[in-house]
Amino acid sequence: MDLAQAIAQPSVDWHALSPDIVLAAAACMVLIADLFLPEESKWLAMPLSAAGILGTLAAVVSLAGEHRTTLGGAVEIDTFALVFKGLFCVIGLIVLAMSFGYFRSGRYYQGEYYFLMLCSLLGGVVISSARELVTLFIALELISIPAIIMTALRKADVKSNEAALKFFLFSVLSTAVMLYGMSLVYGITGSTKLDEIRSSIASSADEPLVVLSVIFVVIGFAFKISAVPFHFWAPDTYEGAPSPVAAFLSTASKIGGFVGLLVLMFRAFPEVADTWRPAFAVLATLTMTVGNLIALRQQHIIRLLAYSGIAQSGYVLVTLALIDPSRPEANAQALESAIVYLVIYGIMDLGAFAAAVAFARKTGTYFLSDYAGLWRRSPVLATLMAGFLLSLAGTPPMAGAWAKLFVFAAAINSEVYWLAAVMGVNAVIAAWYYLAVVKRMFLDSPEVDEPIEVPYLLRATMGVAAFALLAVFIYPAFITSLADRSLL
Amino acid sequence: MNWVDDWALSLGTFLPAVGAAVLMFMPARSEKLVKAVGTLFAFLALVAGVVVLARFDFSNAGALQLQVNESWVPQINARYHIGIDGISLPLFVLSLLVSFLCTIYMWWHIPEPGKPKAFFALVLLLETGMTGCFVALDLILFFTFWELVLVPMYFMIGIWGGPRRAYAAVKFFLYTLFGSLFMLLGFLALYFTSDPRTFDMIELTRQGFGGSSELFQNLVFLGLFLGFAIKVPMWPFHTWLPDAHTEAPTVGSVLLAAIMLKMGTYGFIRISLPILPDAAITFAPAIGILAVIAIIYGALCCLAQTDLKRMIAFSSVGHMGFVMLGIATLTDIGINGAIFGMVAHGLITGMLFFLAGSIHERFHTRDIPALGGILQQMPKFGSLLVYSAIASLGLPGLAGFWGEMLALLGSYNPHPELNETLFRVLMVGGGIGTVLTAGYFMWMLQRVILGKVPDKFASGHGIFDVVRLEWYAWAPLLILIIAAGLYPKLVLGVTDGAVQTLLGALG
Numbered sequence: 001m002d003l004a005q006a007i008a009q010p011s012v013d014w015h016a017l018s019p020d021i022v023l024a025a026a027a028c029m030v031l032i033a034d035l036f037l038p039e040e041s042k043w044l045a046m047p048l049s050a051a052g053i054l055g056t057l058a059a060v061v062s063l064a065g066e067h068r069t070t071l072g073g074a075v076e077i078d079t080f081a082l083v084f085k086g087l088f089c090v091i092g093l094i095v096l097a098m099s100f101g102y103f104r105s106g107r108y109y110q111g112e113y114y115f116l117m118l119c120s121l122l123g124g125v126v127i128s129s130a131r132e133l134v135t136l137f138i139a140l141e142l143i144s145i146p147a148i149i150m151t152a153l154r155k156a157d158v159k160s161n162e163a164a165l166k167f168f169l170f171s172v173l174s175t176a177v178m179l180y181g182m183s184l185v186y187g188i189t190g191s192t193k194l195d196e197i198r199s200s201i202a203s204s205a206d207e208p209l210v211v212l213s214v215i216f217v218v219i220g221f222a223f224k225i226s227a228v229p230f231h232f233w234a235p236d237t238y239e240g241a242p243s244p245v246a247a248f249l250s251t252a253s254k255i256g257g258f259v260g261l262l263v264l265m266f267r268a269f270p271e272v273a274d275t276w277r278p279a280f281a282v283l284a285t286l287t288m289t290v291g292n293l294i295a296l297r298q299q300h301i302i303r304l305l306a307y308s309g310i311a312q313s314g315y316v317l318v319t320l321a322l323i324d325p326s327r328p329e330a331n332a333q334a335l336e337s338a339i340v341y342l343v344i345y346g347i348m349d350l351g352a353f354a355a356a357v358a359f360a361r362k363t364g365t366y367f368l369s370d371y372a373g374l375w376r377r378s379p380v381l382a383t384l385m386a387g388f389l390l391s392l393a394g395t396p397p398m399a400g401a402w403a404k405l406f407v408f409a410a411a412i413n414s415e416v417y418w419l420a421a422v423m424g425v426n427a428v429i430a431a432w433y434y435l436a437v438v439k440r441m442f443l444d445s446p447e448v449d450e451p452i453e454v455p456y457l458l459r460a461t462m463g464v465a466a467f468a469l470l471a472v473f474i475y476p477a478f479i480t481s482l483a484d485r486s487l488l
Numbered sequence: 489m490n491w492v493d494d495w496a497l498s499l500g501t502f503l504p505a506v507g508a509a510v511l512m513f514m515p516a517r518s519e520k521l522v523k524a525v526g527t528l529f530a531f532l533a534l535v536a537g538v539v540v541l542a543r544f545d546f547s548n549a550g551a552l553q554l555q556v557n558e559s560w561v562p563q564i565n566a567r568y569h570i571g572i573d574g575i576s577l578p579l580f581v582l583s584l585l586v587s588f589l590c591t592i593y594m595w596w597h598i599p600e601p602g603k604p605k606a607f608f609a610l611v612l613l614l615e616t617g618m619t620g621c622f623v624a625l626d627l628i629l630f631f632t633f634w635e636l637v638l639v640p641m642y643f644m645i646g647i648w649g650g651p652r653r654a655y656a657a658v659k660f661f662l663y664t665l666f667g668s669l670f671m672l673l674g675f676l677a678l679y680f681t682s683d684p685r686t687f688d689m690i691e692l693t694r695q696g697f698g699g700s701s702e703l704f705q706n707l708v709f710l711g712l713f714l715g716f717a718i719k720v721p722m723w724p725f726h727t728w729l730p731d732a733h734t735e736a737p738t739v740g741s742v743l744l745a746a747i748m749l750k751m752g753t754y755g756f757i758r759i760s761l762p763i764l765p766d767a768a769i770t771f772a773p774a775i776g777i778l779a780v781i782a783i784i785y786g787a788l789c790c791l792a793q794t795d796l797k798r799m800i801a802f803s804s805v806g807h808m809g810f811v812m813l814g815i816a817t818l819t820d821i822g823i824n825g826a827i828f829g830m831v832a833h834g835l836i837t838g839m840l841f842f843l844a845g846s847i848h849e850r851f852h853t854r855d856i857p858a859l860g861g862i863l864q865q866m867p868k869f870g871s872l873l874v875y876s877a878i879a880s881l882g883l884p885g886l887a888g889f890w891g892e893m894l895a896l897l898g899s900y901n902p903h904p905e906l907n908e909t910l911f912r913v914l915m916v917g918g919g920i921g922t923v924l925t926a927g928y929f930m931w932m933l934q935r936v937i938l939g940k941v942p943d944k945f946a947s948g949h950g951i952f953d954v955v956r957l958e959w960y961a962w963a964p965l966l967i968l969i970i971a972a973g974l975y976p977k978l979v980l981g982v983t984d985g986a987v988q989t990l991l992g993a994l995g
Contacts, residue, residue, distance in 0.1 A: 336563070375647070379516075379606065396635045402561070409564050412680055428669065435661070443646040443654045476561050484563075 013070035016077045018059040019085050020126050026052020027118035034111025043104045045114040050096050052118060056125065057089040073193050074132035080339070080486035084128035084259050087343055091252045092121045094350045097461040098357050099244040105361075108153055108242075116146035117248065124256040131267065133182050133192040136260050140178075140224065143256040144171045147249055151241040163240025170223055170233040178220020184213030185268075194268040202271035211275045217264065218279060224257030225313050228286040235306040243360065246302055247353030250309045251346045258316055258342055266335055266488040270325040280321035281419055288314030288426040296433050301356045301366050304433065308392060309349060311430055315407050316341050318423055322414040330414045332487060337406035339483040344391070344403040344472065351388035351465040354458060355381060362452045368437060373446025381454050382441045387466045393434035394427055399472035399479075406480075493543055497554050497570050500536035500584060501620045503529055504612035511609045519604050523595055526608030530588040530615065537584035540572065549574030550985030552625070552690070564679070566628035566687045574986030575757060578831050578979055580622045583747045586838055587615040589961045590739045593842065596957040597849055599648045599737045607648065610640040611739060618747045622754060627675040627687040630759070631668070634715075637748060638664055641732075641740065649735040656728075656735035663718055663728040671715025671755075674708045678763065693762040693993060702766070709767035712760050713775075719752030722775075722812055723782035726805050730789075733801035738845025741797065745804050746838030750830045753811050757823065761815075762993040768818065769905050769994070776816035776899070776910070780917040782809030787924035791931070796854040797844045799932060800837060803880060806921060807833045807891075813918055814895035817911060818903035818994055820987055825894025827983045832879075832887035832972060839876045839965045843869075846958060850951050856932060861941035866953040870937050872962070879969050881929040882922055886973035890980075892922055903994070 014021070029052065030045050037044055060082055068077045095117065103110045123142030130136045148171060152164030186192055188209060189200040204210050219230065226234035238246035269276065291311030298304040319338035324331055358381055359374070360366055375382040391398030394405075404427055411420035454462075472478050507529025514522055545553055555571035572580060590611060598607050613636065620633030638661060646657030679687055681704070682695055697705055718725045733741050761768045786806030793799035807829065814826030846869070847862075848854050863870035879886035882893075896918050902911040945951060954962075972978050 333563075376601070379603075383512075390639070395639075396632045401632075406563060408676075412676070424669075424673075431665070439646070439654070439658060442643055443657060476563075477559075480561070480563050 013068050016063065016066070016068040016070045016075060016129075018062070019056045020122065020129075022059050023052060023056040023118060023122045023125055026055065027115055027122060030111065030118060031115040034115065037111065042110045043100070045111045046096055046100050046104075049114040049118055050093060053089050053092045053096070053121070057086065060085045060089065069131075073195070074135045075129045076131045077129055078486070079482060080488055081129035083339060083343065083482050083486055084255070085125050087255065087346055088121055088124035088128065088252060091124075091248075091255070091346050091350060092117070094347075094354065094461055094465065095244055095248045095252070097457050098247060098350075098354050100457060101361060101455050102242060102244050102357060106154075106242075113150060113153060116150050120144075120146040120150070120248070121252060124252050124259070127256050127259050127263075130260075131194050131263065133185065133194070133197075136263065137179065137182060140256065140260055141175065143253050144175075144224070147245070147253055150245045150248070151237060153242055153245070154240075157240070159240035160242070161240075163237040166233045167237045170230075174220045174223030174230070177216050177223075181213045181216025181218075181220060184209060184216065188213060194263065197268045198271060201269065207275070210272055214269055214272065214276050215279065218261075218276065218283075221257050221261045221264075222283065225254050225261065225317075226310050227283050227313055227317060228290040228310065231287070231291070231310050234310060235303050238306040239300065239302050243302060243353065243357050243366075246306070247350055247357070250305065250353065251350050254309065254313065255342050255346055258313075258338075261320065262335065262338060263488060265320055265323055266331075270323055270331075273323045273325060277321055277323060280317055281416070284314050284317035284321050284419065285422050286314075287311065287317055288422065292426050292429045292433075296429065298433075299368050301359075301368055301371070301437075302353075304368065304437070305349065305352055305356065308430065308433070311426065312345055312349070312392070314426070315404065315423060316345070318407055318411055318419055321419060322410055322416060324414065327414070330410070333410045333413055335488060336480070336483040336486070337410040339486050340406050340476075340479055341403040343479055343483075344399045344469070347465050348388050348391040348398070348400055348469055351462055351469070352385065352392060354462050354465070355385035355388060358454045358458045358462070359385075359452065361455070368440065370447075371437060371440050372444035374441040374452075376446055377448075377450065378452040378454060380459060381452060384462045384466050386438045386441060387469065388462075389434040389438055391469050393431040395431065397470060397473050399469040399476070401473060402476045402480075492539060493554050494556055496536055496539045496543060497572060497580075497623050498556060500533050500540060500580070501570070501616055501623060503533040503536060504587065504619075505616040507532075508609040508612040508616075511605055511612070514605065516603070516605045522605045522608060523591075526604075526612060527588075527591040527595070529612060530584075530591040533615065533619070534584045534588045537581045540577070541581060544572070544577060546982065548985070549577070549982050550989040555625070560626075561628070564628070564687070565685055567626050568629060569625040569688055569690075570623040570629070571625050572623055573989075574982045574984065575827060575990070576622045576754070577982055578827065579747075579750055579754060579834075580619055582831055582834050583615065583618045583622065585964060586743065586746045586834065587611065587618070589964060590742055592957060593742075593961040594739055596955065597738070597845075601647070607644075610644050611743070614640040614644075614743060618743070618751065621751045625689045627678065627689060627692075627759070629687075630689075630755075631672055631675060634668060634671075634751065637751070638668075641736075641744065641748065644740040645732055645736045648737040648740070651735075652731070653735045656731040659728045660732040663725070667715040667718030667725070669715075670711040674711030674715070677704070677708045677711070689759060689763065697764060698766060702770075705764050705767040706770060709760060709764045709771060712755070712764075713771065716752040716755040716760065717778075719755070720749055720808050720812060721752070721805065722778050723785050723805065723809070724778075726782065729805065730798050730801045733804070733841075734795060734798045738841060738848075741801075741841040741845070742838045745800075745841055746834040749804065749808055750834060753808065753815065753826065753830055756812075756815050757826070757990065761818070762990055765994045769903065772816045772818055772903070772906055773910055776813055776914050779809045779812035779816055780914045780921070782806060782812070783918055783921035784924065787921050787928060790928040791924070794856050796847065796856055796859075796932070796936070797841070799856070799928070800840045800844055803840075803925070803928070804833070804837055806925060807837065807880070807888075809921070810892045810895045810918065813914065814891070814898055816902075817895070817898035818906065818991075819898045819901065820984070820991055821894050822898025822902070823987045823990065824980055824983050825891055825898055827987070828894060828972075828976065828979050829891025831979050832891045832969075835965050835969050835972070836876055836880045836886075836888055839872075839962060839969070840880060842958075842962060842965075843873050843876060846954075851945060856935050858942060858944070859936045860939040861937075863937045865941055865945070865948060865951055868954045872954065872966070873937060874933060875966065876969070877929045877933055879973070881926045884973075885970070887969045889973060890976045892918070
């Protein structure tokens with residue numbers, strides 16, 4: 001092999017791996033830099049991390065439109081992978097903006113935090129292009145394990161310890177179950193590559209074993225995405241964790257789980273969809289309904305967002321209950337609506353968390369009753385929060401409206417009317433508690449009149465996020481054209 | 489002039505929203521500047537409305553003109569399809585005009601807690617929602633504008649409203665949201681049964697749903713009916729209206745009465761009738777009966793009110809009853825009358841709410857028994873109140889007359905497939921309503937305008953006649969009220985062609 005050919009066709013496609021490599025390098029850099037930075041300038045880890053994520057984003061953009069596979073098919077770069085890699089980068093940047101003031105003012109190890117966050121984010125970036133069971137598994141664990149430590153960063157706080165322990169135990173349990181399922185899949189098909197699994201699993205004679213293995217894998221993921229009835233850890237963990245970490249868990253970690261699930265279900269197991277589709281229908285119904293009903297009674301903004309986030313997972317699960325390989329058109333629509341939902345959800349949920357963090361930074365409280373009359377104390381914060389909540393509720397003029405409508409349309413298109421109806425009812429229940437917060441912020445009178453100043457960085461970040469949601473509502477093709485091309 | 493034709497409608501619709509966005513980024517301290525920018529954008533939108541008037545081909549008012557049809561959400565085939573015809577043109581221009589007049593009025597008064605920046609931004613946002621409703625030809629686009637109206641009005645009532653503002657705002661919001669959910673379900677049902685799937689009103693009308701089962705058509709019609717009827721509001725869905733009107737700030741009441749209520753009746757004419765003509769014929773008698781109940785019930789409630797604003801609110805229920813009666817006849821005369829009634833009610837009731845607001849500013853009460861002798865203290869103001877009240881009760885020569893007259897005339901000879909006897913009975917009911925209307929307005933005038941000035945206000949402190957800003961804000965309305973009354977062709981000449989086209993769909 002001469003040199004020219006080796007450069008033109010390397011055995012490892014470094015360019016395809018460049019986002020992952022850049023992010024991994026950035027994480028290491030942050031860790032090393034932290035060793036040498038004096039105490040008062042530890043905060044520099046944050047801009048360093050941001051630069052690393054921006055570099056990753058640049059690498060993602062440089063791959064736009066490409067379709068490559070490398071590492072023997074374990075990694076595949078396509079529009080689906082790039083959309084989610086990009087989304088993880090954006091999530092990372094927003095979480096950084098939320099974390100900056102929070103970790104700088106408290107007694108935290110800032111350097112470690114940013115290092116852990118980048119590692120966890122790396123898991124998300126890797127999982128987006130993973131097309132092989134072991135890679136998927138490692139990426140998923142890479143998301144979870146640093147996140148557990150991040151949850152425990154408030155070392156002196158019992159709640160933080162409790163949160164981390166709960167998260168740890170549930171995570172380990174789910175990992176064990178999932179790994180068992182994966183080993184069964186390997187046993188049946190003799191391969192860990194998704195495409196090979198797909199072609200051989202359908203011909204497997206041992207149907208009960210197939211069902212068992214798929215169900216184990218699904219249960220493992222159900223923990224990660226906090227689907228009911230595997231959701232118990234989530235609200236407690238979110239509440240106890242530092243709130244930027246809660247935001248990270250509720251978006252990056254959850255979306256990471258969903259990406260893995262989508263890849264598996266659309267790529268590896270569609271041929272046996274008849275066996276597991278009903279499971280997703282039940283899971284989706286339970287997740288939406290239980291999440292929303294419990295959210296109705298919450299008095300703590302983080303817990304409210306936790307339960308509402310569970311319900312939001314339910315809407316995405318609906319799309320998985322629509323998979324039917326015999327109807328490629330309906331199948332594509334289901335996948336597309338799932339992608340659109342996840343992208344929009346990531347932004348609007350983070351926005352709401354950011355607003356809660358900004359509020360708590362000045363007032364030190366997370367209770368909804370303290371949001372009364374927020375509009376008089378900070379018109380900007382109240383307006384932004386209202387925008388994010390309206391988007392989560394799915395009302396125009398925010399992007400969340402399309403997210404819900406697309407999933408709804410996909411359900412009708414696949415003729416699963418009852419699931420569409422369940423979704424509609426749930427959207428109404430959800431609108432109630434989101435709007436109740438809006439009402440409290442604008443219509444009620446504040447107990448204290450003291451104005452709230454929102455830190456500049458947070459304000460700018462939330463402003464951009466809100467503007468993006470508005471822009472996507474006005475011209476949804478921004479996202480849908482990408483989702484359109486993201487076939488698995 | 490192609491560029492103008494393509495953009496005039498969009499500019500008229502979206503300039504206010506742009507204005508709202510600009511305001512958001514302005515410092516709140518320079519109140520004058522904020523007000524100037526807000527008014528400027530409302531004025532620019534009005535200019536766009538005038539351009540639309542100039543470019544509109546009146547000889548062909550039955551056809552949709554100045555259409556724009558661009559891809560918007562290809563996944564669900566929702567399109568940015570807007571256009572205007574003789575039915576929507578008067579309402580489109582009316583919303584731009586009334587919104588602009590409101591911004592002028594806001595120079596002289598914004599209620600507690602002030603904050604002109606937010607108030608102007610909300611009014612402008614509301615304007616975009618309302619005007620957008622009247623030009624949208626795509627159901628999803630229509631729904632978007634429809635919902636867009638909800639949010640600013642909720643905040644306007646909830647923040648700047650009277651003592652029971654929170655209750656009124658939430659009631660308004662929940663009622664309308666409830667209705668619009670069913671409306672959305674109806675839209676989706678139409679979408680999923682159309683072939684090829686579309687949200688386009690024109691395309692849906694062309695496809696027709698005559699082939700689908702009667703039950704389907706009736707259910708969809710009912711869904712749309714709930715959404716529209718709550719907005720109108722039709723008896724018995726009206727209970728949000730008196731609270732919302734009474735508690736809303738003056739400008740909010742004006743916009744609510746003058747324009748927002750018309751979105752409901754317009755929805756019936758633009759969407760329900762042409763797309764589901766068979767179901768429309770099935771439900772027309774029921775709508776007619778509800779309309780006449782609203783007329784009489786509204787009038788009786790007015791007699792019992794002591795709050796001036798609440799009385800005007802209930803009079804709206806009655807007037808919109810006439811509009812719905814006109815629509816229910818499904819005839820040329822009736823529907824033309826309905827559109828005329830919508831415009832007239834917009835002008836007159838908008839004016840009445842302005843006056844009620846200004847009374848409150850001067851006397852700090854709207855309690856009818858507590859007021860008196862306004863004509864002595866403020867002769868000009870009193871005359872305007874008399875003028876608007878008799879216009880509202882339907883005196884010939886003023887705008888209020890034609891809408892009611894044509895609606896009653898239409899019900900004498902309803903659509904051939906409707907029960908003639910029933911509609912003649914309804915006509916008599918409506919006639920009784922007009923008498924009651926005259927009664928409560930005259931009684932109100934007698935108590936408020938005539939008689940002795942109450943001792944409380946005898947000092948004349950803080951009481952002054954019409955100020956210049958009020959003249960600016962009101963003059964166009966006052967002129968249009970008499971112009972449309974003396975020369976009804978001003979409106980009917982525009983609407984008739986489009987109504988003929990519409991009735992062609994009904995067969």
